[in-house]
Amino acid sequence: MPVAARSLPQKLRVLVTALWPQYDLSKAYLSEGTCHQVVVVPGVAAIRIAPETAGPELRRSVALHEHLAGLALPFEVPAPLGEVVAYEDRVAVAVTYVGGASRPQPDPGLSDLTPLRELLAAIAAVAVDDSLREHLAQPYGYAGGDPFAEEVDAYVLPRLGPGDAQVVERGLTELMSLPAADPPVLVHADLTGYNLFWNDEKLVGVLDWDFAFEGDHAYDVACLADGFGFRALASVVDDEVLARARVYRPMFAVEAATAAYRSGDTRSGDRILSRVRERIAAGTFHTPPADLRD
Incomplete structure (x- = not known):
């Protein structure tokens, strides 16, 4: 669950540039999650980053998201764009960018539920x-x-x-x-x-x-x-x-x-x-x- 968003720290900028040099990070930002960090490249991809020790758990999550993204669900699920890769003391994977935005919490109320x-x-x-x-x-x-x-x-x-x-x-x-x-x-x-x-x-x-x-x-x-x-x-x-x-x-x-x-x-x-x-x-x-x- 993302809990905050902020500008991209230099250490993560170096990691993403090393592993995905094709991504333009000029508008990228960091979303802090409960168990991982996500570098969001708007309109392109989201890169999930976790400590090296969380590698097995991240790989399980990638397999799960790949399975769900292949189903005919009435909404998008982020799909992996490749394998989990290691960089220094981190592991990371790029997933598809999902458009839209979250709503305010508590929600002001949908007109139709x-x-x-x-x-x-x-x-x-x-x-x-x-x-x-x-x-x-x-x-x-x-x-x-x-x-x-x-x-x-x-x-x-x-x-x-x-x-x-x-x-x-x-x-x-x-x-x-x-x-x-x-x-x-x-x-x-x-x-x-x-x-x-x-x-x-x-x-x-x-x-x-x-x-x-x-x-x-x-x-x-x-x-x-x-x-x-x-x-x-x-x-x-x-x-x-x-x-x-x-x-x-x-x-x-x-x-x-x-x-x-x-x-x-x-x-x-x-x-x-x-x-x-x-x-x-x-x-x-x-x-x-x-x-x-x-």
Whole structure:
């Protein structure tokens, strides 16, 4: 998920010039993601860059994006333009440029929610066979995968006061009590506003499928809730899906904090937990920002 955009640092300019000398970087900029950096060459390509140690994960992601880009989805998926290559202590890959732009978050509101309904349906309709499954992540993969509850117990709960820990524990219990998806479907797992590209109110691209897994459709609904709100999504999905999404959504911040602490990024973990404490104190832990608007 891109979290910031800024001018291109010289070190990355040197890397891109060495590996892709044909690209004109005069208008290129850097988009900082959760797990990687992206050098965007407008109208031409996007170059994903990660530490050398993340090479296997980047190659898995490239194979996944290549598979998805080959499907007849009603939006663009960035497709790799070549193999993952190494440069000094980094690995990188160029992918196709996706036009359009993300919308403000929380979203000011679409006049017609049909694009969201079609987006969710298109993702859930993708056939998850062995050729796709081998490239998918685990649920909560970047926060520890299957033993997610144990990871939260180890990394997050000890850092919270008793009252806040009780709220998070209750949310975790509800999360772990959700029935398994039947049938499981493809889940993008990061359908935040930054990963959805639009031309006006037409959805034209969906980026960053790195965390995609096979599981519950309601997880993607929960991701959309931050930008659009559960009140709007109530007209997009049925009550049962919406109820499950309400369980997933407040735990996203806990998931992100767990991932940060596991990776040794204590500063980011502390910043995320500070927001969790603020939301609990304000009584908004379960309420997405879009639903806090008047």
